[in-house]
Amino acid sequence: MKLLLTAINAKYIHSNLAVYSLKAYANREDVDIQILEYTINHYEEDILQELYKQGGDLLCFSCYIWNIDMVLSLAKEFHKLRPDVPIWLGGPEVSYDAYEVLKNHEEVSLVMMGEGEETFKQLLSMKQEGTVSLADIKGIAYRTKDGQIHVNPEREVLDMDTLPFVYQNEDMKEFENKIIYYETSRGCPFSCSYCLSSVDRNVRFRKKELVEQELQFFLDHNIKQVKFVDRTFNCYREHARNIWEYITEHDNGITNFHFEVSADILTDEDLELFKRMRPGLIQLEIGVQSTYEPTIQEIDRTMDLERLKSIVSRINSYENIHQHLDLIVGLPYEDYSRFIQSFNDVHAMNPNQLQLGFLKVLKGSKMHRMRKEYGIAYWDKAPYEVLYTNWIGYDEVLKLKGVEEMVEVYYNSNQYIHTISYLLHFFESPYHLYEGLAQYYEKKGLHLLKHNRLARYEILMDFIKESALSHKDFEIEILEDIMLYDLYLRENVKKRPSWAKDQVSLKKLYQPYYKEHKTAHIEAFGFDVKKTAKVGKKAGNPCHMAFHYEERNPLTYEAVTKVLEF
Numbered sequence: 001m002k003l004l005l006t007a008i009n010a011k012y013i014h015s016n017l018a019v020y021s022l023k024a025y026a027n028r029e030d031v032d033i034q035i036l037e038y039t040i041n042h043y044e045e046d047i048l049q050e051l052y053k054q055g056g057d058l059l060c061f062s063c064y065i066w067n068i069d070m071v072l073s074l075a076k077e078f079h080k081l082r083p084d085v086p087i088w089l090g091g092p093e094v095s096y097d098a099y100e101v102l103k104n105h106e107e108v109s110l111v112m113m114g115e116g117e118e119t120f121k122q123l124l125s126m127k128q129e130g131t132v133s134l135a136d137i138k139g140i141a142y143r144t145k146d147g148q149i150h151v152n153p154e155r156e157v158l159d160m161d162t163l164p165f166v167y168q169n170e171d172m173k174e175f176e177n178k179i180i181y182y183e184t185s186r187g188c189p190f191s192c193s194y195c196l197s198s199v200d201r202n203v204r205f206r207k208k209e210l211v212e213q214e215l216q217f218f219l220d221h222n223i224k225q226v227k228f229v230d231r232t233f234n235c236y237r238e239h240a241r242n243i244w245e246y247i248t249e250h251d252n253g254i255t256n257f258h259f260e261v262s263a264d265i266l267t268d269e270d271l272e273l274f275k276r277m278r279p280g281l282i283q284l285e286i287g288v289q290s291t292y293e294p295t296i297q298e299i300d301r302t303m304d305l306e307r308l309k310s311i312v313s314r315i316n317s318y319e320n321i322h323q324h325l326d327l328i329v330g331l332p333y334e335d336y337s338r339f340i341q342s343f344n345d346v347h348a349m350n351p352n353q354l355q356l357g358f359l360k361v362l363k364g365s366k367m368h369r370m371r372k373e374y375g376i377a378y379w380d381k382a383p384y385e386v387l388y389t390n391w392i393g394y395d396e397v398l399k400l401k402g403v404e405e406m407v408e409v410y411y412n413s414n415q416y417i418h419t420i421s422y423l424l425h426f427f428e429s430p431y432h433l434y435e436g437l438a439q440y441y442e443k444k445g446l447h448l449l450k451h452n453r454l455a456r457y458e459i460l461m462d463f464i465k466e467s468a469l470s471h472k473d474f475e476i477e478i479l480e481d482i483m484l485y486d487l488y489l490r491e492n493v494k495k496r497p498s499w500a501k502d503q504v505s506l507k508k509l510y511q512p513y514y515k516e517h518k519t520a521h522i523e524a525f526g527f528d529v530k531k532t533a534k535v536g537k538k539a540g541n542p543c544h545m546a547f548h549y550e551e552r553n554p555l556t557y558e559a560v561t562k563v564l565e566f
Helices: 017-026 044-054 068-081 098-104 117-129 208-220 237-249 268-275 293-298 305-318 336-348 394-412 417-426 430-443 453-467 476-490 504-509 511-516 529-535
Strands: 002-009 032-039 058-062 087-090 110-112 140-143 149-151 180-182 225-228 256-261 282-289 322-329 353-358 386-388 521-525 543-552 559-564
Touching (some): 017 032, 032 044, 044 068, 068 087, 098 140, 208 237, 237 256, 237 268, 336 394, 336 430, 394 417, 417 430, 430 453, 476 559
Parallel strands (some): 002 032, 058 087, 180 225, 256 282, 322 353
Antiparallel strands (some): 543 559
């Protein structure tokens, strides 16, 4: 029997842990299990053609909010071509309404609900040996030959130590330039109302010995990034600290590990360990979601905001760990003006990335059950994103969409760090800077176009000039130098921006330096750029700065710089 285990990922750099886990746990030599991974950017026709050419006897899809529409479309078309091939679905997007999925999609034969490894294994045994019937297998909903739909009881959760390490027998070259996903726990002790993880409060952990063996596998293979999918990774302190200590002691100088943590429960011992880590060894994703206490309480979160701010600041001071902080638009009790406050609060924490997410009303979550009470209108199709609520209107959501795009371009890219730092001195708040930029893009029709890096700088300069900032300390010449500094920190651009000064005399002066450092770039500045950006007015002495691109800051990807004597 040939089985097609199919994943459609959001991006090429992603991989699908679920399909690899199913295959490894099933461990069937008598079944040819083919893992097929695509992205939502593939043409459906191309995927359909390949699925057809594979000639499988069974087609399975891993279903999430980002791919469910494509999966159901492909299932429908594939069934026309191969009506003899059963189609099975699994994953969070079909687990909580399996009956409705089968009722509305006649081409689907079976849905696996919840954790699928043992269910999948038993289904294959049924197919091959016929020792059990569908009625005997927990965790499935299925359609009988006469069209009747049956929903079996839920399956018990798995012991994490029974799960095989999914990458042990895989050719790791296939994962080159991709993020590796890894889990050491399932479930979450918290009950955030917008999250499906709160449904499984039974938190289970993989034992230390197994985890350390698997971490060493990643380190030995020089994997670039390992992303832990554990929810609230540090909810059990000893488990988290064991892993952080192991990767610190066995650091290969290459691998980066990503963790989703609750910052306010990090301990002094954790922070002291973080301080010793190689720059770029770990990165932290911290879900703030809102800084409005009534909202935090209503969504069933517990968070000590002042402690969180203190810990984020302390980690920032180490200059070795990338911090990614999240906010969610559309939560109960938070109106537009209060969300602006949350945005400014988190921006002031100076994270490496500030993610503006928009509420997804997920089936099976408390938020979904409370949608009428909160007046939430949302897209009927995945990813079920909020349109408006009792507290925030669609016009305001659209404004925040524009701000989100500007934050992605001018903040999260880390390409304008000093420019933004300088400009913030002359706007009412960080939010007003990004809001103004978003309005400028829309006014000029720029939001509909693609722009290269240099064009983004030119647009920012034009926006500032049109804004006519009147603050006594603002000088356009200072901004020009700071923007030039940010530009060359990232790239030795061939075409100089329109505001840049002529460089012929500087090149003549440093001919010997250029001969020795062929890839370097040298620029003259009228002040200390970093200090000026920080304080908001000209500071320090003029300098000549060399940018060396062979070495990069692992957090920001900035080139290493050197002040030259002249």
